[in-house]
Amino acid sequence: MPRQRTSPARAPRVGFVSLGCPKALVDSESILTQLRAEGYDIAPTYEGSDLVVVNTCGFIDAAVEESLEAIGEALAANGKVIVTGCLGARGDVVREAHPRVLAVTGPHATPEVMAAVHAHLPRPHDPFTDLVPPQGIRLTPRHYAYLKISEGCNHRCTFCIIPSMRGDLVSRPVGEVMKEAGSLVRAGVKELLVISQDTSAYGVDVKYRTGFWDGRPLRTRMTELAGALGGLGAWVRLHYVYPYPHVDEVIPLMAEGRILPYLDVPFQHASPRILRLMKRPAATERNLERIRAWRRECPRIAIRSTFIVGFPGETEAEFEELLAFLREASLDRVGCFAYSPVDGAKANGLPGAVPEEVKRDRLARFMAVQAEVSRERLAARLGEECEVLVDDVEGGVAVARSYAEAPEIDGVIRVKGAKGAKPGDLLRVRIAAAGEHDLEAVPA
Numbered sequence: 001m002p003r004q005r006t007s008p009a010r011a012p013r014v015g016f017v018s019l020g021c022p023k024a025l026v027d028s029e030s031i032l033t034q035l036r037a038e039g040y041d042i043a044p045t046y047e048g049s050d051l052v053v054v055n056t057c058g059f060i061d062a063a064v065e066e067s068l069e070a071i072g073e074a075l076a077a078n079g080k081v082i083v084t085g086c087l088g089a090r091g092d093v094v095r096e097a098h099p100r101v102l103a104v105t106g107p108h109a110t111p112e113v114m115a116a117v118h119a120h121l122p123r124p125h126d127p128f129t130d131l132v133p134p135q136g137i138r139l140t141p142r143h144y145a146y147l148k149i150s151e152g153c154n155h156r157c158t159f160c161i162i163p164s165m166r167g168d169l170v171s172r173p174v175g176e177v178m179k180e181a182g183s184l185v186r187a188g189v190k191e192l193l194v195i196s197q198d199t200s201a202y203g204v205d206v207k208y209r210t211g212f213w214d215g216r217p218l219r220t221r222m223t224e225l226a227g228a229l230g231g232l233g234a235w236v237r238l239h240y241v242y243p244y245p246h247v248d249e250v251i252p253l254m255a256e257g258r259i260l261p262y263l264d265v266p267f268q269h270a271s272p273r274i275l276r277l278m279k280r281p282a283a284t285e286r287n288l289e290r291i292r293a294w295r296r297e298c299p300r301i302a303i304r305s306t307f308i309v310g311f312p313g314e315t316e317a318e319f320e321e322l323l324a325f326l327r328e329a330s331l332d333r334v335g336c337f338a339y340s341p342v343d344g345a346k347a348n349g350l351p352g353a354v355p356e357e358v359k360r361d362r363l364a365r366f367m368a369v370q371a372e373v374s375r376e377r378l379a380a381r382l383g384e385e386c387e388v389l390v391d392d393v394e395g396g397v398a399v400a401r402s403y404a405e406a407p408e409i410d411g412v413i414r415v416k417g418a419k420g421a422k423p424g425d426l427l428r429v430r431i432a433a434a435g436e437h438d439l440e441a442v443p444a
């Protein structure tokens with residue numbers, strides 16, 4: 001994840017480094033918004049800052065290293081560093097490597113970070129509250145934004161330590177989520193990416209309480225929220241949805257065009273035994289049935305998923321079962337990781353650790369099968385007309401995405417001949433060529 005720094009303004013100045021996933025990015029945005037709301041300026045360099053906040057990631061070993069390195073860099077260049085984020089939840093690791101840090105907090109801890117900032121860099125007397133845009137400070141380009149609807153998770157997947165760092169599910173009030181989404185759309189955001197640890201569980205913790213938005217009752221529940229978001233006039237994309245039965249209810253919203261026909265469902269594996277060892281909900285046959293039913297109801301639906309290969313105890317036969325599922329499910333977009341033990345994860349204690357070499361081999365075989373599937377699925381889109389959102393323009397070619405591509409994680413559509421197109425524009429295009437991951441299009 002690139003380190004993102006914001007533009008310069010006035011003293012007292014805070015430098016900011018944001019590492020990690022979209023959930024961490026949303027935490028960064030919340031801290032930056034609060035800093036600006038209290039009158040702090042955000043500095044673009046370590047040297048020009050009075051203090052630096054580093055929002056870390058601790059998901060896999062490589063992320064831990066990158067985070068520790070970023071903290072070291074900030075300490076060397078500036079000397080006053082506050083650490084927050086997932087790695088911050090393991091304060092001992094941070095303090096052991098960098099005893100000079102001023103404070104360490106876990107993820108989703110804006111009040112704690114602000115308290116540490118106040119202690120080491122007193123807040124200015126005259127906060128420029130009126131200078132903060134109502135949609136807050138965003139690190140994403142102006143035309144799309146992540147909308148975090150809850151924090152924490154009630155599952156206990158054995159490879160994951162997020163619940164121990166972020167706790168059980170806490171859903172944000174539905175009225176607050178809608179208010180934020182409305183401000184974003186009014187500020188020019190064209191695409192809302194709904195994120196959480198488990199989007200389909202939204203509202204479980206508050207028993208789907210009825211909240212209010214715009215003077216009308218609205219239940220704290222994924223389907224109702226998706227329907228309401230779909231009425232705001234922006235694209236709405238759902239991430240991290242588990243295949244619970246009630247997920248079927250959002251498919252008609254996709255078929256009607258109210259939200260994007262895109263579903264990000266992290267299946268992780270296909271072997272029932274491995275899924276049980278992972279403590280994942282839902283069984284494979286039902287997942288295949290469910291995918292077929294979704295496609296019957298909304299033939300255009302693009303399904304994205306992530307998988308882990310080389311989980312402890314995974315046999316060759318179970319891996320083959322996963323490959324068979326991959327061919328059968330014919331998913332549109334797929335990410336895959338070789339199992340990597342995360343400190344504190346229960347799965348590390350399972351018998352049958354898969355040798356690194358076997359993991360690498362399985363990852364390569366998995367990606368080869370998916371490349372074939374992806375090529376076929378993209379080729380099937382030749383001639384399709386669709387709307388795309390322009391992210392960038394490179395040498396006269398608009399780099400864009402349709403309903404089927406989420407930013408950063410999926411492929412792109414390169415549109416040639418879209419004269420005058422700029423980031424944030426919506427264009428109507430026809431798909432003209434297909435590769436393994438990306439597409440080419442011309443204005444329709």
Ligand code: SF4
Nearest residue numbers: 153155157160162197
């Ligand atoms: S669903 Fe599983 S993998 Fe996702 S955050 Fe919860 S425990 Fe972790």
